[in-house]
Amino acid sequence: MGSSIPIESVVQLQVAPVNTVVAVNTEETLIDPDRPSSIMQIGSRQIQDRVQSLPGRSIQDLVVSQPGWLYEGNAVLHPRGSEYQTQFVVDGLPLTDNRSPSFGPEIEADDLESMSIYTAGFPAEYGRKMGGVIELNTKRNPDAGLHGQWILTGGTYDTLGSYARVQETSGKNTFSATASGGMSAHYLNPVVPENFTNRGTVGDFSLRYERDFNEKDRLIVVARHEFSRFEIPNEQLQQAAGQLQTGDNFETIGSVTYQHIFSSDSLGTLEGFVRKNANDLYSDVFSTPIIAFQKNYFKEGYFKGTYSRHYHNQELKAGVESDNSFLHEKFNYSITDPTQFDPDTPPALNFAASRPDLEQSTFVEDLIRLGSWTVSAGLRWDHYQLILNEIGISPRVSVGYYVPSWKMVLHASYDRVFQTPSFENILISSSTQIDALSSDFLRLPVKPSRGNYYEGGGTKAFGDRIRLDVNVYRRDVSNYADDDQLLNTGVSYPIAFDHAVIYGAEGKLQVVRMGPLTGFISYSYMVGRVWLPVTGGLFLGDDADNALSQLSGHFPDSQDQRNTARTRFQYQLMPRLWLAAGASYGSGLPFEYQGTYQQAVDEYGLQIVDRLNFERGRILPTLAVTASLGIDLYQGDKFNSRLQLDGDNLNNRLNIIDFGGLFSGNAIAPGRSWALRLNSFF
Template sequence: MGAMPVWGQVNYGEVRLKVTDPSGVVVKAAVRLVSEANDYDKSFVTNGSGTLAVEEVPYGIYRVEVQKPGFTVSSSTLQVRSALPVEDTVQLSIASLVTKVDVTDMDTMIDPYQPGSEMQIGAKQISERLSSLPGRSVQDLVNSQPGWLYEGNAVLHPRGSEYQTQFVVDGIPLTDNRSPSFGPEVEADDLDSIRIYTAGYPAEYGRKMGGVVELNTHRQTASGVHGQLVLSGGSYDTATSYGQMQDVWGKNAVDVSAAGSMTSHYLNPVVPENYTNKGTIGDFSTRYERDLTENDRLIFSVRHEFSRFLIPNELVQQQAGQIQNGDNFETIGTVNYQHIFSPDSLGTLAGMVRDNANNLYSNANSTPIIAFQHNYFREGYFKSTFSLHHGRHEFKAGIESDNTFLHEKFNYFITDPDQFDDDTPQTLNFAAQRPDLEQSAFVEDLIRLGNWTVSAGLRWDHYQLLLNQNAFSPRLTVGRYLPSLKMVLHASYDRIYQTPSFENILISSSPQIDALSDQFLRLPVQPSRGNYYEGGITQDVSTRMRVDVNFYRRDVRNYADDDQLLNTGVSYPIAFDKSVIYGAEGKLDLVRLQKLTGFVSYSYMVGNVWFPVTGGLFLGDDVSNALSQLSGHFPDSQDQRNTLRTRFRYQLMPRVDVAAGASYGSGLPFEYTGDEADALAQYGPEVISRINFDRGRILPLLAVNASLGADIYRSERVKMRFQIDGDNLNNRLNVIDFGGLFSGNAIGPARSFAVRMNASF
């Protein structure tokens, strides 16, 4: 993912420094840029002309430390508030015989001008993370934050939303499902930072509004060749490699990266035996960047990724000899241009072309159905923005166009008619194509009024696929800094307009599917419209800890969900009348307490969904249920009331550290049409012992982890780190989802171990 461009990013700017001696002559010096609020701590060296340009700097307050032998250490603060570069000149003083420098982090522990709630994951936390199975490294990091949980196969669900997460990779939004079973992931080793929103969204974001995950990839500023090599392996025959090299010379930079992984636990198995679950993934990318002038920058990039995997079997499928294969191929090309019109104004142009294909193949022994699928799309994306600084205002406006040309092919042959209605056709062949056309425009303003900060914006969206609709979405976030308490109070309102997921939307809306049953009901899936509310505080505790507490409520009409086509695992979007989701979240970050660092995050969530159904395809008995259930409500499928995650690290000695943590969930609701005896015969006592049929809930999940890490070599230019991890050390059988025969159970990994070696230069 190192190929993705940077200049379209929403909340990232640039710092440009110049270092001189007392007479004004430029000098080469070491620079450290630190923001505790952003979990940002990086060291740089100015070039021969005494200048330094640091790109991809998240908005916030930073401490700048400049050191050079023979000179007094300089420590100052600066603020990054917009995409416009922040320029500063540091003039060093000649060192006296005795010099005392006191450096404090009080100014960067919290950001007093951050109006809303955001979660940050920095480079250090990424590099020292717990090892993940292939295809899940970024998802696991996001899932550690309050408000997020897995439902199965590493599909992220923010605050109860179904498939409404968008990943923004260096400013380019990817709004399709990015879980391992749908598409290649962004490798965490390629990331410099992650910023996460679940409320207080900038007006620049739209379409998928459950949660937004900004991924900021690595960039080097110093001249010369730089690189990174990561090798890891462990339980489930897992092996992973990642390599990246970048050459910076003059006004040019070239970056090349490649990665590959394999495992025998790619998806979450449906039975503890982990049948047929091998997977292989890989990617290659290259990027070229050139500063055409001091005010113009141009970036080209190309990236290709793929994944190949087996679909895990249930017991009856394994006995029948079923083999189902899935794969995904994706190629992305981007171009990005930035121009600085004046010290107060900046414009960007970004374009992307993306080809994505998902395939499913079944052998002749598959049961109860042999299914084949070939879905692919070509996406053309364009975005233009203009930023302006004026007094207390940071204006930004822009337009974007996203045109996706969908192609769906699906066919099946039933091998076990007893699992279907008598009138279900034995075979089906389906093919369709249609464009998904979406355009938007936005304007927003970040206003600073003393200790008040206001972010206000308005977004317009146009959606044209099966429906043709427009919507306006106002956004407002207000923050108030209380200096005497070292506290920020904030509140936000987000009007949201979410377009339906396009996965298999053509087949579920086609009249050709009417032949699958003599009872069918098809309703167009409307975009979701709703109101998100949040209030909370951010508190600095003794310059050692930061506490975030948020309370929220989400009211959504045409609440998005999904259903399965027959017994194939092919999902498609549906919608219910409304949902009400509310809860509270908290996170305590121990930034430093001598040698101890870490965090604890907690989420309490209640989610309910109301009948009737308002969109989607329903067949057989589901039709009568849909027509008769016109009132009442049921728990949201992500209604896990209590979620707790923690991880702490202790520095045993200068180069050796240990870490330990845990992940707890009170369990998701489930629906099962059979009885407990049927489930016991199919899945065995080990799985059924983790199910509470009386409450309709899965029993609590708990996984304890631990790590040992060591910096085995460190110099000014080279660093090598070794880490060994153990996960689910308590070896509990954690059932994530339970849906019954052919309905998508998901069981978490058993006790597992991994080792990882990371070398960078």
């Protein structure tokens, strides 16, 4: 963990005598001896050489390559078993809503310089969504003058994409602009192998202005607009009926950051943003068993002020933040096949509601270096007011010890977390208007989750070429967050269970440089158990009866995949030619299906059912092999161009991600596919 204070250095260049000897020591560059916790980092080279993603997934695909992270359908990230508790921090500004392709548009990975990924040892600065924190640092070329980049991609599933960036630095001013767009016939994860109705398009536009007023004051202003439009994949019955459901997401955000250096050892920062985010769902008249429409949006205003000070062997930081969102939800439906619902379900419903979500916090943290020891200690206070009014106090501490003779850092951390519920459709699930949907219902307010996270591990360097990270962890969470669907629609809302215990071990072996070879192999082992009874959310019909009667016992967490392994290695064949290969393996997620084996065959086909183990209630293991070939077409002082060919799931296995029952409860990964990427920059 580095200092927040900028360091000013004056370097005077002189002609060196002929007998000058410059010694460069790289033995300790693989590990940071002052880091008290584990952080996975992804640099610019890994971002540049990654396997090409489908539109809307480039950042998620990079994150899920790290140990401890899993996908569910439609690229929803789950860190160490957490549901909807991922936080993206873009240049210091947090986004805590769901950022998967079906919920929110993404920033393109080509717009990033680096990523830092936390699953433990969280700074007290971060709160509210604490399953995992992903810091995204966008690009900035430090050289004066005009610079730019453009990328063209194309591949299987009628996939096309483009990205462009231009930056001009003149004196104290820097202007930059980006634009990206993409389309594919495999936007979401289909529910059957035929990949019915699955086209989607995405777009992203941004403007950025930076000004250094003097040596102490700096201003950054950013405006960004993102959108996505997509079809909802059909299953067999819906396709036969001619159903077409579509969705879209729009987001516009403007942010301002102002930094002032008070002295050589202290810094103040004021930053904030305003944004509007909208999510819509539309259905045509052939939709079955229900015609559903949704129009949700929220307006958010965020502010944070921090003060950092370097004092002897300490790095102190304190701050306050306020996040105010104003939620608006509209939902209506009309049932077209009453046989799929309880007899007392109303044939139609119209719902509309608005409510503010008010959250405030303050924090203080200190990083102390004591010889070979490094201690990070922090305390955070949170206030949450939406359906409930709750306060959380979160102490956090991480301790690291550096052993120079072993080239190893040992670390341990404890994090107390206060996690606010997902606000997606929380108003409709909390409204008494929904009581009419069933004579049997149970509604409980969803409380924030409170958890204790523990981690221990170490990082070891083998020479200056190989790095090994190993961690063991345990998470104890009360009011454990999950989600459910309203009727047979894609409208999900938060629920909660009494508590959960999640534990496991992770390791990552990284070859940083071994001649022409670089790459990594990672492994995760995770066990997750969730205990009844339910403590929050809306339950209708049989689900309500089960919730009222099942007051004890436990079941596997929906992300309880015991074994996960991923690898990718790159070899420089020639100065301008490289080859890469990798694979990803998962032992399979649990599933629960209410019907019989024969019903599953009739509804989804034998191809899918053959990938399920009904006796164990587990999806059979997934495996996808990848390969890439890259060539530098042109290298010059001012212009470079590269071409990359990627192949994904070359083994062409039918990989089932989720199996959750009828009406878009399944998720199937892409089959064998190819992509071509042309990257030019100046």
